[in-house]
Amino acid sequence: MARKKATPEGCADPEGCQSDPPPGVTGFSETTSHFVGHRERLRDRFRLGGADAMPDYELLELVLFRAVPRADVKPLAKALVDRFGSFAEVITASPGRLREVKGVGDAIITEFKVIGAAVERVTRERLRARPVLSSWSAVIAHCRASMAYAEQEQFRILFLDKRNQLILDEVQQRGTVDHTPVYPREVVKRALEVAASALILVHNHPSGDPTPSNADIQMTKTIIDVAKPLGIEVHDHIIVGKDGHASLKGLRLI
Template identity: 85%
Template structure:
């Protein structure tokens, strides 16, 4: 039989083979994986059961990725691909957050898989934003950090976003203001403050990421923050903090006493 044209393809119709009725493995030119392998259906159910009983903490990163890949690739052994994704990107979180173009560099990853990964990323961001909205931001700082890390920590380009707060420090709007390169994002202080006035914000929290992973603030980060504070203060808008996130952690300019 001819090799399959691609791993991430819509499967042909027909019943799945069972462990009690093994069929001849079919050659695949993707990652050396065999479709219709007699073991993979039982493996999938065993892995799902481990997740149901032990949760995500009971599984290594590649097995969590397998569970995600099951949805996009219904009929193949996806363990080798899951391991390759972790090897390439470093972790479950980094694989899920990787840009589609980089994901597709890996043989076997196509539209179905990239869509599934982006769906999970969007779901996590929406959940963390909802948790942040549940209470005044300043009394739920861990939720703020969790949302910022989920949204930006693994991005491959710098982003600058602003959390706009009302007079009770409840979130009004979470908005990406600018996207830049791997090590620079243009920020226009007057535009930031103008947007705060447009949405009737009484306070703001500045957030940006360092794709290098190291969240240590640069001199430019500190100076830009002070400029925004100088523009915002006469208009009655308080800058609570500037948070920098990266895969290695986060930094707060206020916590570091830099503002």
């Protein structure tokens, strides 16, 4: 005779009140379904008011719902925002740092990385839709989505054709928390390989402050000097950080 599955106290439906978390999620224990009403209320608020009507931790809860179907995730959402500072910084944090927060496993990390990848892809496709120089706000949005909250420096190049349409968006180098080695001749060599007529250089400052350094300025001028005789124009060098962005051309540094 089959043994009847034990039902948590106060729960009429064993499936609806299951306390075991899904694979990849750790640190959760929930024996009642009181959080179900909260989830529906939160979803309704999002439908009516959108993300602007919600603080960062509540928006994060909506993402966590997918990875943690049977637990109250509000404490975890608040803990993540407290730890990293904002919704964007949680989504872009490295898997290693995310795992340091109790309750975060592979399922949650995967959801966060899907969100980050989707944002980057959307902003990149907006760049492809029209000439880059006529959609500067889209350029900045893409650069910030891709790099502003990265924990290490990255050097990215936007390769453009004669009509200033995006040919390729490529991270050429990755470095440390405060330095990325950039080789001007390698930059120009890659531009020739993809038949680019112009470049926009981009890198991030993990410190958050996008102010250009003397090394940033000198490196940009060197790339311009190497590229110009080959008919390749450097439109700008943009530096992004969580505190904003800086344009070397806008600052009249190049």
